[in-house]
Amino acid sequence: MILAVLCLSVFLVVVDNTIVNVALVTFSRDLGASTSQLQWIVDAYSLVFAGLLLAAGSLGDRRGRKGTMQVGLLLFAATSVLAALSGSAEQLIAARAAMGIGAALIFPATLAILINVFHEPVERAKAIGAWSGVTGLAVALGPLAGGFLLEHFWWGSIFLVNLPIVAIALLAGWKLIPTSRDRHAGRPDPVGIVVSIAMISLLVWTVIEAPDNGWTSTVTLAGFAGAAALLTGFVLWERRRVDPMLDVSVFSNARFSAASLAVATAFFGLFGFIFLVTQYFQVVRGYNTLSAGVHTLPFAVTAAIISPISARLALRFGTKLIVGLGLLSMSAGFLAASFLDGGSSYWTAVVPSMVLMAGGLALTTAPATEAIMGSLPVDKAGVGSAVNDTTREIGGTLGVAVVGSxxxxxxxxxxxxxxxxxxxxxxxxxxARESVVAAMEVAKRAPGFARQPILDAASDAFLHGMAAGCRVAGLATLVGAAIAFAALPARAEAVVGDGAALAAAPQPVPAT
Structure with missing residues (x-):
């Protein structure tokens, strides 16, 4: 029951990453949002969410994960109402940024609570598999849920739908979830918190803006340099403290760092592909928003089937093998998708590519998450979860920016x-150069004899760009697979933290 509450809470946070994408045309029409404002309606949530994750994870460790998650849920509900009632694009951007604060309080707390509830390795592997499966499911179901709501209701419904989910999670969590915190928390670390927020926010902002500013522009290079300087300062500060917010020496643990990189590359490829495939379904194949969401269901179903067993497979066969094979499967899926065109068969071309991606994602994320969390003491589960979540967000944001560029x-x-x-x-x-959707508008306004040639030209150009984007995503996950095979240990080497068997030796998995 506790796991169900945690999965419901994390579903809420992740689905809001993608549900607004299908409403962008509506926002443009009803709120008069410009192209730049549409981008920030999506990115304001991700920027604040990613920037606060590490600080929020530390807060949960020190003040209590249950309370932190409950405050986050209340804030998420309140800001969802503000988003639904927004009368302008500026108000909606501000509300989306505020929703990111609530999301940052919820997400790391869910995984930290899970680690504190499930101690036995096989049971913990099952629980992490379910948690990871829900995150992958939410990414895929966001466009479907958004498309359904927009088809039947006013656009504010995509935010108001959060309210009943929050109510269930709040009440059930209050009754069921035990209180846990870091029993050895030292003094607060305000410097570490401020520097971590500045570092991650600057990095994510730079990545978001790089396609518009230019990857080699002064602004972009200065942003990356500033983020690197803040990272250096953060590491030096945390190494000096007796009770650091994040023990940065954990990155010397290959199990922790290689697993973090695996998560980042998986979500780099996934979010880059989603950026393209939603347009492919609607523009090239001509699906409406609801139909486009329905056609992503094979991805969601595959992730839901494989995620619960993937961490257990890693216990039996080793994290190195399962994570490496998962990333290879994603790479094969992206490569297959790079050959799609307007006439490709849905069942024999599109679905197999999605199954390869979803299966690979499921095989990668749950075992990698277990490796990250198993490298830290149970008392540091909040910060460990925040590191796992931050790598997802940064990897996904970078994927959209690079693949989009x-x-x-x-x-x-x-x-x-x-x-x-x-x-x-x-x-x-x-x-027409601005986007394929803009090219479709140009075609609509053209004389009748010119419409189809313009549509054909836009479709051909889109498929040319999509093929290259999919291959970039595939290359990223291929590199991630090579690093996983080379650097990720097959098994945890030691038991860590207060005698808790977070990195326990593998045990036989009972037949089910």
Missing amino acids: VFSSLYGPQVAAALTKLGVPAEPVGI
């Missing part, structure tokens, strides 16, 4: 050249 660098010039060749004037050509 690769896509744009190929799509824009090709569609411009094709439309110019068709005799389209310079102004609509410039509009």
Whole structure:
């Protein structure tokens, strides 16, 4: 029952990462949101969420994970109402940023509570598998839920739907979840908290803005340099403290650092692909928002089936093998998706690529999460969870930025050249370069004889950019697989922290 409450809470947080994507056209029409404002309606949540994760995990360890999660749920509900009632794009961006604060308080607390409730290795592996499965499921179901709500209700429903879920999680959590905290927490670390927030926020902001500013622009390079300087300062400060917020020496543990990198590369590829495939379904294949969401169900179903058993497979066969094979499977899925076109069979081309990706994601995330959490004492579960969650967010944000940049660098010039060749004037050509959706609008306003050639040119350019983007995602997960096979230990080497068998030796998995 506790696991069900934790999974419900984490589902709420993750689904809000993707549910707004299908509403962007609606926001543009009803709120008059510009392209830049649409980007920040999505990114304000991710930026605040990622920036506060490490600090929120530390707060949960020190003040109590149950209380931290409950406060986060209340804040999430209140800010969801503000988002639903927003009368302008600026108000919605501010509300989405405030929702990120609540999400940061909830997410690391869920995994930290799980680690404190499930101590026996096989049971903990099952629980982490279920938790990881729900996070993957939420990513896939966000567009489906958003599409259904937009099809039947006003756009504010995608935020108000959070309220009954929060009510259930709050009441059930208050009754069921035990209180836990770091029994040996030292003095508060305000310097570490402030520097960690600044470091992660600057890094995520730089990555988000890099495609617009240019990856080699002064602003981007200064942002990366500033984040690196803050990281250096954070490490030096934490190493000096007797009671650090995060014991940075844990990164010297190959099990912890290699698993963190595996999570980052998996979500790099996943979020980069989702950025493309939602447009592929709606623009190239012509699905509406609800139908596009329905057609992602094979991904969700595959993740839901494999995630609960993946951590147990790692106990039996070793983390190295399962995580490495998972990343290889994702890479194969991205490569297969790079050959999709408008006429590709859904069942024999699209579905197999999604199954490879979803299966690979499930095989990667649960065992890698168990490796990260198993490298830390139980009292530090909140910070450990925050590190796991931060790598997901940064990896996913970087994936959207890099894959999006690769896509744009190929799509824009090709569609411009094709439309110019068709005799389209310079102004609509410039509009069409911005996005494939903008190109569709250009086609709608064109004379009847020119519409189909413009649509065909936009579709061809989109598929050209998508192929390259999918191959970049596949290369990232292939590199992640190589690192996992080379650096990730097959088994935990020692028992850590207060005698808690968080990194216990593998035990036989009973037949079920």
